[in-house]
Structure formats: structure tokens, C-alpha cells
Amino acid sequence: MQVFNNNVVLAERGADRAVLLGRGIGFGRAAGAAVQESAVQEHFRAGGLQPPEHLARLIAELNPEIIALARELAENAQFMCDVEIPDSTVIAMADHIRFSIDRAAQGIRMPNPLRWEVSQFYPREYSFGLKALGHIRKAAGVSLPEEEAISLALHIVNAQFAQNSAQNTMTRTAQLTSLLSQVFDVIETALPNHEIDRDSTAAARFVTHLRYLLQRMIGRGRDPHQVEDAMLSLSTKVADEYPVAYNIAGKVIMMLQMELDTNCSDDEVVYLSLHIARLMRTPR
Numbered sequence: 001m002q003v004f005n006n007n008v009v010l011a012e013r014g015a016d017r018a019v020l021l022g023r024g025i026g027f028g029r030a031a032g033a034a035v036q037e038s039a040v041q042e043h044f045r046a047g048g049l050q051p052p053e054h055l056a057r058l059i060a061e062l063n064p065e066i067i068a069l070a071r072e073l074a075e076n077a078q079f080m081c082d083v084e085i086p087d088s089t090v091i092a093m094a095d096h097i098r099f100s101i102d103r104a105a106q107g108i109r110m111p112n113p114l115r116w117e118v119s120q121f122y123p124r125e126y127s128f129g130l131k132a133l134g135h136i137r138k139a140a141g142v143s144l145p146e147e148e149a150i151s152l153a154l155h156i157v158n159a160q161f162a163q164n165s166a167q168n169t170m171t172r173t174a175q176l177t178s179l180l181s182q183v184f185d186v187i188e189t190a191l192p193n194h195e196i197d198r199d200s201t202a203a204a205r206f207v208t209h210l211r212y213l214l215q216r217m218i219g220r221g222r223d224p225h226q227v228e229d230a231m232l233s234l235s236t237k238v239a240d241e242y243p244v245a246y247n248i249a250g251k252v253i254m255m256l257q258m259e260l261d262t263n264c265s266d267d268e269v270v271y272l273s274l275h276i277a278r279l280m281r282t283p284r
Contacts, residue, residue, distance in 0.1 A: 002053075003029055004060040010052055011035045019044045019056045021064065042067065044087040055091060062094050069139050070094035073132050077156045080128045089159045093152065100148050101140060112147040114154070114174060117181045120198055121207050122157050129153035161215065176214050179259055183210060183252050187276060190248045196279055206275045213272070217262050235270045245277040252276075 002010040003026040011020050020035060021042040044055060059067065070093040074085040103110065119126045129149030137143050158173040188196055197203060239246040249272040253264050 002031055002056070004056050007064065008056060008060040009035065010056045017045075017052045019052060019059055021059060021067070023064075042071070044091060055088065058091055058095060062091070062098060066098050066140075067091070067094045069136065070097060072139075073135060073152070076131070076135070077125075077128050077159075080131075081124045081156050081160075083156060083160050085156070085159050089155055093155050096148075096151060096155065097136060097140075100144050100151075101136075101142050104142050104144055109145050110147055112150040114177055115147070115150055117177050118150045118153050118157075121177060121180050121211075122153055125153035125156045126150070128156060175259070176211075179214065179256065180207060180210055182255065182259075186252050186255060187248055187279065190251065191244075191280065194280060200279075202275075202278045202281075206279055209271065209275050213268060214256070214260070216268075217256060217260055217264055235266060238270050238273050242273055242277040245280060246273040248276050249273040 004010065006024055006027040007021060009020050009026045009029070011018060020040045021044070022039040023041065025035065025039040044059065045052075067090070070090050073093060074090045077083065078085050118129075126149065129152040130146070132152050133144050133146070133149050154173055154177070157177065161173055161176065184196060184198060188194075246269070249269045252272060253269055256262075257264055
């Protein structure tokens with residue numbers, strides 16, 4: 001056992017290491033001592049690439065009530081957004097809430113440039129963020145600005161991406177969210193006389209496809225899979241039937257490859273072309 005303060009210790013059982021939280025769990029305890037299980041109120045596992053020591057230090061700096069609040073919000077997010085929330089995200093949210101409350105007390109308001117993108121591309125997560133503000137107001141007595149709902153929503157989006165890649169960070173999540181908006185910008189630039197209805201059902205399906213496309217591109221890195229012959233034949237057919245959409249899809253894929261520093265297989269252009277063609281058919 002490694003003691004971080006009276007209420008936080010890092011313990012191990014075989015190869016399993018976890019941060020344990022409990023009132024007085026570390027008081028007067030020496031390094032290597034056994035943990036009394038009856039004293040454990042919460043336990044957290046770092047997961048991914050985060051060292052358990054780093055998680056323990058962060059937890060030791062947080063008010064247990066803020067951690068409990070973040071845990072409640074994470075449980076709400078799991079229900080509302082159908083996503084598993086790892087312990088590391090719970091603590092990241094708690095840390096964010098702490099600083100948000102401190103900023104509110106100082107009258108500091110942080111603008112968030114991703115307001116439109118998050119509200120449009122992640123409606124469930126954004127709805128969670130707005131409800132979380134109400135929950136925080138009741139629990140902590142502090143009214144946070146709407147910009148904080150965006151940041152809380154991004155924590156949940158990040159957890160979704162993290163399910164497929166342990167190396168995702170909030171910075172990467174913000175980058176991917178911005179990329180979704182850039183894709184629409186590329187399409188609308190290529191279609192100056194056709195305004196895309198970003199609130200349409202076709203746009204919603206398109207965004208869902210893009211999110212999985214980005215996950216696949218990140219997961220494959222610079223080693224795309226081999227395209228089947230049947231798909232190559234379909235590619236020619238799609239290019240002939242939807243030449244404009246196919247050309248735009250090529251531009252989008254090229255932009256994504258440059259931004260993500262990765263390669264993409266040719267069949268992704270085919271699928272993307274079909275979604276873009278559907279967008280082009282959607283009336284404004």
C-alpha cells in the first residue's frame with residue numbers, strides 16, 4: 001500500500017492496482033501495510049496508459065464530495081448516452097468541475113469554440129451536459145455557464161472514442177469534433193448552390209458514419225486493409241453514378257488523412273460517396 005493522504009491510498013492485489021478512497025483509510029498507515037476492506041468507500045482503476053500513481057495524486061487533491069458528484073454524473077451519462085464511463089473519466093470530470101467552480105467564484109468565463117459542433121454532432125452528450133449543470137447547481141449551489149456543458153459533453157465523447165483507442169485524449173476529441181465540422185465545410189464549398197441541412201436525418205446518419213470512419217482511420221494508422229475486388233467494381237459504379245459526390249468524398253478523405261496523419265482504404269471513399277449523395281438529395 002502507498003499512502004497519498006489520510007483518505008487516499010494506492011493498493012495492489014497480485015497484478016491488480018487500484019486507488020482506494022475512504023475516510024481515514026490511510027491515517028497512520030505505513031507503506032506496505034494491508035488495507036482494511038471495511039474502510040474502502042470508493043475504488044478507481046487508471047486503465048489505458050494513465051499510471052495509477054498519477055490518478056492517485058489527482059484524487060488526493062479533490063474533495064470527496066466532488067468525486068461523488070462526478071460519479072453520479074457518470075452514471076447518468078451511461079444511461080443517457082449508452083457508453084461505458086471509465087474511472088479515469090470520472091476523475092477527469094471531477095477535476096474539471098472543481099476548476100469550473102473555482103472559475104465561477106472568480107467571475108471567469110471560458111468561451112468554448114465547439115458549441116455548435118457539439119450541440120449538432122453529439123446531441124445526447126450535449127443534453128447530458130446541460131442536465132449536468134442543473135445537477136451541479138443543486139449539489140454544489142453554483143450556477144456554471146453553458147460553455148461548461150460543452151466541456152462535460154466532450155468528456156463523454158472522449159470516453160466513447162477511448163473504448164476503441166486507449167491513446168485518445170480530450171485534445172484528440174476536440175480535434176475530431178472540429179474535423180466533423182470541417183467535413184461539412186468541404187462539402188458545402190464544393191456545392192456552392194446547395195446548402196446542406198445539418199439538422200436533417202440524412203445529416204445525422206452522415207455524422208454517425210463519419211464518427212465510425214474516424215475511429216477506423218485512427219485504429220488502422222498508416223496500414224489500411226486490402227480492398228476486395230467486388231468493392232473495386234462497386235467503386236467504379238459509384239463514381240459513374242455519383243461523380244460529384246465521389247469527387248467530394250475523395251477531397252474529404254484526403255483532408256482527413258492529412259489531419260490525422262493516417263492512410264485510408266479506397267472502399268471508404270465508396271461508402272462516403274453514397275452518404276454525400278444522400279445529403280445532396282435532401283431538400284433544404
